[in-house]
Amino acid sequence: MTVEPTPTDIQMVLESKALNGERPAWCIERQTLVWVDIRGPNLHEFNPADGSDRFWEMPSWIGCHALTSRGAVVALRTGLYHLDIFDNTLTHMAVAPFDSRRFIFNDGRCDRQGRFFAGTMFVALKPQPDVAAPDRATPLRRYEGEGRWSDATPPVGTSNGLAWSPDGKTMYHADTDTKLVWMYDYEPEAGTAANRRVFADLTWSAGAPDGAVIDSEGFYWCAVFGGGEILRYDPAGRMERRIRMPTTFPTMPVLGGSDLKTMYVTSATWKLPPHLRGHTPDGDLFAFESPCAGLASSMFDERFLPAS
Template sequence: MATTIRLFADQRLLCGEGPAWDAGNGRLYWTDCGGEAIYAKGIADDAPKLVLSGYHAASLALHESGGLVFGGRDGFFQWKEGEVPRLICDRSDHMEVNDINDIIADPEGRVFGGQEAFREDEAYDTGYLFRIDPDGSCSVVEEGLHLSNGLGFSSSCDRFYLVDSIPRMIYAYDYDRATGAISNRKPFIRLDKDDGLPDGMTVDQDGFIWVAKWFGSGISRYDPDGKLERTIDLSAAQTSSLTFGGPDFRDIFVTSAAQYWETPLAPTGHDFSFPRGGSVYHIVQDIAGKPEYKAKI
């Protein structure tokens, strides 16, 4: 099957992020975390719909009871269309829970979310990874992160993946589904500087890892041993996140960002002019993903 790439939403979002496919209503949700907005659109819809504004949402997960959980600058929230978002958590172990970047629900309905601690122009504190259990309790499960990004689980649910963008590293942990514990962090995939920064990620039904590459103009697929299997190039330098969706989960939706960030972290000689991104892309291809787990908080 040939790979087809088209625009799903022709936008200029400052930082498109957090795509989440809701199979129940056949819609994709995504955020503009730079513009404090959440959008939704079905495949056959003409244009995206703004469904929530005024809240900083960097990432999304579906909730078992309907609606979404989102993480952002002010913590974790639960939200259904037509309602005011409900704060789930903004404190843990006597510390603030803030600057949340990517989040993910696990098979038992817990939600993991990591911090964006990196500040290029100043010293930055240690970034944490938080876990919220279904009873609403929040705990720190990892520290020492720079810019926590994509999260995922292996097909057998014995491994947990975490992207830390600044060192261009994807880590693998042992994961205990019964308790939600992660342990034994190991380097799994490290991108070269010329590849860009690893950002959002997802895992397909064969256990292969798909990663969006900021400054890398596309997405890449790695096998369960961390070997590069393929790359799909896009006409946006700042691809930020991705998810599977569509009627058989063979469609890939990729967000991107229009914001200007000139940094020495970029590949040598990188062109910071347009096209940087800002739109959402729709890729139809022959590899099947799987539904993401839903939160039960």
């Protein structure tokens, strides 16, 4: 296993102090990093060329997004929408496939064919201590167009770590609650996953698997929320590298930059006591150089967008 880099190898590139930075995606066309603050709730676009970061305030919590030619499809607590960043319009596409009083969208992205998948986590508008743990589990869902969703996996507690192998024939999906990352055989033409088995078991860690990304060699990079590190696994599920982060709460890595070799990592502050937020590196955006290039972010299939 490769020795982790020293802290000087990791740079803070944006002092964002996000409550819940998540779902970074590299836009090749604009050479920018699009990311969300779930609890902001905002969609952000960071430009590393000049250090600027513009954002669009959302009407409800935003779990994830997928890039389009004119902006992004955004998964809000209230449903799925298309945000056109050029004319600043938000167009409704589908209602949320869950009780939005109890759940929000969490990690999600497109497969290699542009199908959008999104999972959920339990975040009730009001405390619900009487709700048993099994009732908090929901499946990963696939958007079918025309407002329809279908179930793609068995239910999990907190959906995270969604990624596909370079050839698109293996799907990875994690449950933060159980600290397990699974792998599936994936049928690219049908968009279906089968034969679930454990890929990585993080029950040894003080943290739990959060967002993830696949590099061009098929290695799986996983943020360990609460554990303060990024782990890199080879396609056989062997840990190849551990990278200590300046934040205890990294949320998701992605490879970007002109050569797709800059690893950007979002982070969160919401787990900190309020008096500490803004006084630690948590919530900022970090970057370091990867030993391997990444893959272009899969764009949303625009045939599923509402007619203009």
